[in-house]
Structures are given as structure tokens and as C-alpha cells.
Amino acid sequence: xxxxxxxxxxxxxxARDAMDRAYAQPLDVPALARIAHVSEAxxxxxxxxxxxxxxxxxxxxxRVERAMFLLRETRRPVTDICFEVGFGSLGTFSRTFRxxxxxxxxxxxxxxxxxxxxxxxxxxxxxxxxxxxxxxSFGEVSGDARS
Amino acid sequence: xxxxxxxxxxxxxxxxxxxxxxxxxxxxxxxADVPLGFMRWLTVSVPGEPGRQILLEKPGAPAMSEETAQQxxxxxTKGAMGGWLIFTTDDCRKTYETLLxxxxxxxxxPTERPYGIDCGLRDPFGNRIRFTQxxx
Numbered sequence: 088x089x090x091x092x093x094x095x096x097x098x099x100x101x102a103r104d105a106m107d108r109a110y111a112q113p114l115d116v117p118a119l120a121r122i123a124h125v126s127e128a129x130x131x132x133x134x135x136x137x138x139x140x141x142x143x144x145x146x147x148x149x150r151v152e153r154a155m156f157l158l159r160e161t162r163r164p165v166t167d168i169c170f171e172v173g174f175g176s177l178g179t180f181s182r183t184f185r186x187x188x189x190x191x192x193x194x195x196x197x198x199x200x201x202x203x204x205x206x207x208x209x210x211x212x213x214x215x216x217x218x219x220x221x222x223x224s225f226g227e228v229s230g231d232a233r234s
Numbered sequence: 235x236x237x238x239x240x241x242x243x244x245x246x247x248x249x250x251x252x253x254x255x256x257x258x259x260x261x262x263x264x265x266a267d268v269p270l271g272f273m274r275w276l277t278v279s280v281p282g283e284p285g286r287q288i289l290l291e292k293p294g295a296p297a298m299s300e301e302t303a304q305q306x307x308x309x310x311t312k313g314a315m316g317g318w319l320i321f322t323t324d325d326c327r328k329t330y331e332t333l334l335x336x337x338x339x340x341x342x343x344p345t346e347r348p349y350g351i352d353c354g355l356r357d358p359f360g361n362r363i364r365f366t367q368x369x370x
Binding site: 092093094097099100101103104108137138204206207208209 | 247307308311312313318320339341342345347348349352354356359360362364366
């Protein structure tokens with residue numbers, strides 16, 4: 088692997104970190120492409136080559152991970168959580184959540200495992216639902232995943 | 235049985251850059267910097283805590299094949315190598331401001347957690363680091 092490829096990975100990681108922070112905002116491809124030092128046209132392709140999924144899918148999983156946390160840890164209405172994590176409509180949220188987690192948000196809230204608090208980097212990475220559509224993908228550790 | 239952890243290891247891509255970061259920015263101190271010929275044994279520790287050292291190891295031959303070293307470098311730069319360090323501090327917000335002024339790349343600002351206040355950053359290579367102000 089060339090030094091240039093390592094530097095490209097590192098910049099893409101920086102862009103992914105920015106997505107983690109601004110997960111509730113719309114996907115800002117121009118800004119992320121600037122962070123990654125690639126053209127807008129190439130951002131999605133290079134991101135996928137590095138991390139195995141598109142930026143859009145990564146952002147969906149990040150938002151769903153946040154929603155799972157809020158469903159577990161609060162009694163807030165599902166609609167509030169949907170908008171707080173960045174979805175524009177309850178229909179899209181419910182469909183995406185079920186596609187990724189394998190349960191509806193309300194079902195997940197009933198079934199969610201008890202919380203164990205671990206450092207946030209671990210909680211964020213390990214409670215993020217699988218990138219594969221799955222009948223149930225939330226059996227990992229749960230944790231305090233605020234960010 | 236065991237009574238301490240004395241050495242841990244993290245992969246870095248350049249040991250001079252690692253020194254600039256871990257010592258020059260984070261404020262750790264060099265515990266050992268020994269040219270062994272086959273490798274540079276470079277460890278750092280929290281000032282006043284020499285009993286717990288972190289080896290800043292550069293992946294490469296002959297410890298592993300060049301091909302494997304390239305794979306390790308790729309994983310480090312993707313943030314997937316699994317090298318993690320978590321420090322404690324007396325004042326998370328003050329430490330955050332100090333390191334931010336030194337150009338450290340934060341992934342998360344100080345945030346209150348059930349276990350204290352903490353934040354997250356990356357080293358120049360992609361490894362994750364956190365520091366926590368534990369609950370009093």
C-alpha cells in the first residue's frame with residue numbers, strides 16, 4: 088500500500104468522524120469531499136472502497152444507532168427521536184430502522200437489553216447495527232453512546 | 235499472580251511523528267528510546283508514572299512480512315487497527331482546550347457521561363484516544 092493510499096484512508100477517516108459528529112444534519116457531500124481531499128464525484132466511491140459501504144448507508148446506521156440509544160434510555164416519543172437523529176419523516180425512519188435492526192422502533196424499545204456504560208468510542212462502534220439487513224442485529228453490548 | 239500492567243503497545247506509522255504527537259502535544263514523556271538495531275524500542279508514559287509504558291511500534295519486517303505490515307498500516311489509517319488508549323485527567327475541559335490549541339484532532343468534545351466527563355481524539359495515524367475526568 089502506498090503512502091498516498093494511507094493518507095487517503097486517513098483523510099476519509101477524518102470525513103467519517105465528521106459524519107459521526109454531524110449525524111443529524113443532511114449528508115454534506117461537498118464538505119466531506121473537501122475533508123477527504125477528493126472531488127464530490129469521487130467521494131462516495133472512495134469512501135465505499137475504504138469502509139465497505141456508502142456514506143449514505145454509514146450515516147443511516149449512525150442515526151439508527153443513536154435512535155436505538157434514545158429508545159433504550161429515554162421514554163421520549165418515537166416521532167421525537169426520529170427527527171432528533173436526522174430523519175425527515177417517520178415513514179422513512181421506521182422503514183430504515185426495521186431494515187437495519189429487524190424490528191420496528193417500538194418493538195426494539197420493548198426488547199432492548201439493559202444498559203452497561205462503557206467508553207463512548209466502544210459503545211458507538213459496537214452498538215451500531217450491522218451494515219447487513221438483518222432479522223435482528225442488536226444483540227451486542229449496549230452502552231451510553233451520546234456524542 | 236499478576237499485580238500490574240507495565241507495557242502496552244500501539245502501532246504508529248512513523249516513530250518521530252509519534253514522538254511529536256505523544257510527547258510534544260499530549261505531554262507524555264519518553265520512558266525509553268533505544269536503538270536495538272532490529273527495531274527502535276520507543277516507549278512513553280504519563281509523567282510520574284513510569285511503571286506503565288506504551289510501546290510506539292512501527293509495523294514492518296522482519297517482525298512481519300512487508301505485505302502484512304502494509305495491511306496493518308492500512309487498518310491503522312482506517313481507524314480499524316484496534317489500538318486504543320484511555321487516559322484520566324483532573325480537568326477534562328481544561329485539558330481539551332489545551333490540546334485543541336496545540337492542534338490535536340478531536341472526534342468529540344467534552345461530554346458528561348455516567349462515569350464522568352470525557353472526550354475523544356485521534357493520533358496522527360488514526361488510533362483512537364480518550365481521556366476521562368472520572369466522577370468525583
